[in-house]
Amino acid sequence: xxxxxxxxxxxxxxxxxxxxxxxxxxxxxxxxxxxxxxxxxxxxxxxxxxxxxxxxxxxxxxxxxxxxxxxxxxxxxxxxxxxxxxxxxxxxxxxxxxxxxxxxxxxxxxxxxxxxxxxxxxxx
Numbered sequence: 001x002x003x004x005x006x007x008x009x010x011x012x013x014x015x016x017x018x019x020x021x022x023x024x025x026x027x028x029x030x031x032x033x034x035x036x037x038x039x040x041x042x043x044x045x046x047x048x049x050x051x052x053x054x055x056x057x058x059x060x061x062x063x064x065x066x067x068x069x070x071x072x073x074x075x076x077x078x079x080x081x082x083x084x085x086x087x088x089x090x091x092x093x094x095x096x097x098x099x100x101x102x103x104x105x106x107x108x109x110x111x112x113x114x115x116x117x118x119x120x121x122x123x124x
Contacts, residue, residue, distance in 0.1 A: 001014060067099065
């Protein structure tokens with residue numbers, strides 16, 4: 001579950017809640033976690049929110065949409081898409097964080113070779 005973006009605390013609670021004893025139970029635990037606090041998630045999506053930007057910042061967590069399928073031209077456009085995101089089942093999560101990269105190719109730091117932690121590809 002941690003590899004899917006859930007915290008250790010969430011993983012422990014979910015695995016316990018579904019009485020997980022084998023690897024196949026992890027999917028049940030993920031589904032259980034996503035259903036928790038659905039009303040709170042919907043309320044967050046409907047609340048008035050504003051965009052705050054932090055240059056060169058990446059965040060860990062559950063990805064609603066991966067960037068390779070969700071590109072924008074500007075930081076402002078990316079922020080607007082986050083604000084306008086419609087929660088979807090099963091999680092009903094609001095978009096409360098986004099990562100914008102203006103370069104043609106960007107990668108999550110965890111996917112890079114050791115020593116290269118910028119997530120950016122620059123010409124040599």
